[in-house]
Amino acid sequence: MAISLDKALGIHQHALEGRVKRAEVLANNLANADTPGYKARDVDFQAMMQKAQDSMSGFGMTRTHESHMDTSPMGEDSELLYRVPHQPSVDGNTVDAQQEQTRFMRNAMDYQASFQFLDGKVSGIKKALSGQ
Numbered sequence: 001m002a003i004s005l006d007k008a009l010g011i012h013q014h015a016l017e018g019r020v021k022r023a024e025v026l027a028n029n030l031a032n033a034d035t036p037g038y039k040a041r042d043v044d045f046q047a048m049m050q051k052a053q054d055s056m057s058g059f060g061m062t063r064t065h066e067s068h069m070d071t072s073p074m075g076e077d078s079e080l081l082y083r084v085p086h087q088p089s090v091d092g093n094t095v096d097a098q099q100e101q102t103r104f105m106r107n108a109m110d111y112q113a114s115f116q117f118l119d120g121k122v123s124g125i126k127k128a129l130s131g132q
Contacts, residue, residue, distance in 0.1 A: 012118050014052035018045055018079075019111035025080065026104040029095050036091035040083040040100070047079045 022043040032038040085094035 009118060009121055011049065011052055011056065012114055012121070014056075015049065015114045016111065016118065018043065018048040018052075019107055019114060021048070021079075022107050023104065023111065026100055026107060029100045030097065030104065033093070033095045033097045033100070036093060038093045038095060040085065040095045041080055042083050042103070044079040044081055051079075 022045060025041050025043050029038075029040045029042075083094060086096065086099075088094050
């Protein structure tokens with residue numbers, strides 16, 4: 001009997017990928033906190049997980065011909081959105097450094113939790129394969 005890692009790990013590998021992407025976006029926001037006219041972005045994590053769930057279930061739509069309609073809402077980066085600022089600055093920058101730092105730390109904690117969960121799954125698979 002073959003072991004499918006995709007089935008064994010479930011959606012958690014996609015959650016880690018989503019957390020990494022969100023960390024990159026939040027770090028970019030922090031790096032541009034003083035850039036005039038910069039618009040803060042964020043990742044729609046729920047949309048990313050829904051897309052991963054659909055692809056895992058095998059019921060997602062795929063384009064088999066270039067004339068077929070694109071079923072994704074906005075293309076590849078449909079999860080990447082602009083953030084609506086609470087109080088935009090005079091120079092048009094919408095980054096609130098304190099909120100970005102809070103979001104970044106929360107994302108880091110969520111990443112660590114997902115990583116620990118996956119580590120436990122992999123350890124369980126190793127034990128099962130070694131017969132323990």
